[in-house]
Amino acid sequence: MSSYKATGITKSFGSVGVLHGIGFEVKPGTIHGLFGHNGAGKSTLLKILAGAQPQDNGTLSVDGETVTLTSPREALGKGIGCVYQELRLIPNLTVAENLFLGREVTLHGLKKTAEMNAYCKTLLASYGLHVDVTRTVKGLSHPEKQLLEVIANLEGKVRYLFLDEPTTALDGNQSTELLAHVRRIALERNIGVVLVSHKLDEVLAVCDEATVLSGGRVVYHAAGEDVSKQAIVDAIVGDAHGKHVASRREARAAGEIFLKVEGLAGKRLKGADIIARRGEVLGLYGLIGSGRTRFLRTLYGMEPISSGTVEISGKRYTPSSPKLAIQSGIAFLTEERKQDGFIPLMSSFQNVVLSTLTRYRNNGIVDLNAARASAQKTLASIGTRGRLDAPTKSLSGGNQQKVLLGRIIEQNADLILLDEPTNGVDIGAKSDIYDIIRRLADEGRCIVVVSSEEEELVEICDRIAIFQHGFCTTAPKPVEEWSLGKLREAAWAPAA
Secondary structure, three states: OOOEEEEEEEEEEOOEEEEEEEEEEEOOOOEEEEEEOOOOOHHHHHHHHOOOOOOOEEEEEEOOEEEOOOOHHHHHHOOEEEEOOOOOOOOOOEHHHHHOOOOOOEEOOEEOHHHHHHHHHHHHHHOOOOOOOOOEHHHOOHHHHHHHHHHHHHOOOOOEEEEEOOOOOOOHHHHHHHHHHHHHHHHHHOOEEEEEOOOHHHHHOOOOEEEEEEOOEEEEEEEHHHOOHHHHHHHHHHHHOOOOOOOOOOOOOOOOEEEEEEEEEEOOEOEOOEEEEOOOEEEEEEOOOOOHHHHHHHHOOOOOEEEEEEEEOOEEOOOOOHHHHHHOOEEEEOOOHHHHHOOOOOEHHHHHOOOOHHHHEEOOEEOHHHHHHHHHHHHHHOOOOOOOOOEHHHOOHHHHHHHHHHHHHHHOOOEEEEEOOOOOOOHHHHHHHHHHHHHHHHOOOEEEEEOOOHHHHHHHOOEEEEEEOOEEEEEEEEHHHOOHHHHHHHHHOOOO
């Protein structure tokens, strides 16, 4: 029988095992839902299946023939495509050029641009996407880009297609329409589709099979009428229900209320009520697209606020720009440090003082010696390694993150917003960053942390709140009341 099959797949990064003997199969003309908690191994498995990463052990076979995939291009040549969370459209090409990339319509070597544009417009309209196909992709909204990339793959010559969180940026109607199209195309063209998603109801409405990963292992698989939503949730939560992580966090006395947020709403943030105190670390947990990051970005003025109120230390604060946030004593560590965090070719000390240069300006001239000395002292205090004058891009991930934390310390901010603070760092750097966060809290700062790692939140936080579908659905509760299983269950539970 035709299928794309993985058998005995293992993968480790250094000494950390990520996948342990995974077996997985997708059949033509079917949709296979792949579920699991954050860090379960879903994205790693997808990258292996799509040729983006090699497995350590195990085999891949397409229609019974064993294959070795060394690149996504080679996988595509065998009819295997993947749409990742990080979109791969080319920003400076037009919508139509991206759709036809690698399969342009030509006549005597010349592109038939008008014909491609007309076809593209009709095709996209059939999916409910109405955009100017002659404009560059960089001008599209994120949901439009996401739809475009999925459509481009569906219209390509793929036989097996992997979609990693394809509806994260879409609203309910857009998600329903897109998945209906995916279902139709899968049946009409006999394409096997794997959907990775945290949105259980959406995927279960269209899938034929379901698999759950936990800890890098398959813990549940069912097909047809045997697929059960409750069984999937139970498998995701697993034996973590009563499991608490041993914490090195010392109890801190709660300080005065510092941050008070009521009904905050904005871009895909629908409503959040949060109270945070001085000297505490408040954790925000939820699934991808739940609104945690939107909450931080809205507070920092990176995304517009549509309703709600914010008070900082008892005074009204209306987020409008990062500049105002910095002036108001707010610092933000972005999840995408290479994209939004530091300037790659700037040195460590330059990136550290980037937000505080006015402090070292005298008669319009920046005292670089004073700025350098301050940055050096700050970076030394948090154990940053590497030459002070070296480009920040040359540092390890852990030291890059410390440079950004150094900037926050340099700002002397009272409210610190941290989005995935240990993303892409090794175990040693992770421990150092935990110590830095604790130290900042002990100094009386108010810290709000978004993390996809349950263990991390339980390790460093005093209280944890849950976000779902753009809402804060569970108000902050003391960390002692949370287990790993309770966190997962709250994040996956149907919103009230």
